[in-house]
Amino acid sequence: MLTNRSKQVVKREMTWFEKAYFPAILSGLSITIKHFFMKKATVKYPEVKREFAPVYRGQHVLKRDESGAERCTACGLCAVACPAEAITMTANERKKGEENLYREEKYASVYEINMLRCIFCGLCEEACPKEAIFLTDRIVPSTFERDEFIYGKDKLVEPIDQRVDVSKRQTPAVLEFKKDKHFKHNKTYLDKMLGKAKKH
Ligand code: SF4
Numbered sequence: 001m002l003t004n005r006s007k008q009v010v011k012r013e014m015t016w017f018e019k020a021y022f023p024a025i026l027s028g029l030s031i032t033i034k035h036f037f038m039k040k041a042t043v044k045y046p047e048v049k050r051e052f053a054p055v056y057r058g059q060h061v062l063k064r065d066e067s068g069a070e071r072c073t074a075c076g077l078c079a080v081a082c083p084a085e086a087i088t089m090t091a092n093e094r095k096k097g098e099e100n101l102y103r104e105e106k107y108a109s110v111y112e113i114n115m116l117r118c119i120f121c122g123l124c125e126e127a128c129p130k131e132a133i134f135l136t137d138r139i140v141p142s143t144f145e146r147d148e149f150i151y152g153k154d155k156l157v158e159p160i161d162q163r164v165d166v167s168k169r170q171t172p173a174v175l176e177f178k179k180d181k182h183f184k185h186n187k188t189y190l191d192k193m194l195g196k197a198k199k200h
């Protein structure tokens, strides 16, 4: 004998009780009854929804500034940072008279995210120098067509009258910094217009 772990197996006849599977059935039933009284791990979705963690990262939003202009300047940093190569965009130059539509001289005329490629890592949000892209607690809905997972500006840019609150993804220091209008970064189109009006 190499080890003392070997065990002598007794080959005995099963009783009629065992042959009728009664011990196995009773043991299985006891597990079922035990789980019947335990706290349920599942919820009745969609009637009941689980609370998301504050750091949950779901569908992206392209933000507008306080005066409604799109913040994205099509710099491409989010696309470069994206490990899944899910972001594509086309840059365009802002024309005279479009200052209220686009915050910077350059803007994204096309901005697309392939939600099938996206792994919701949040690196695009971290890379953005203009606070233009954020991940939100919204779920990307399922669909049958692959094309429908390419989200363009129509789905990504927040509607002007239904702003998406992203303040919980920003630190108190960032929120405080945004109030300081001495920095060019924090000035909106309206602030600039008001500044010009004061000079005249
Ligand atoms: S969340 Fe990550 S994977 Fe998705 S688009 Fe942003 S950088 Fe790419």
Ligand code: SF4
Pocket (backbone or CB within 6 Å): 071, 072, 073, 074, 075, 076, 077, 078, 079, 089, 127, 128, 129, 130, 131, 132, 133
């Ligand atoms: S979302 Fe931000 S990082 Fe991406 S192109 Fe626009 S400004 Fe640049």
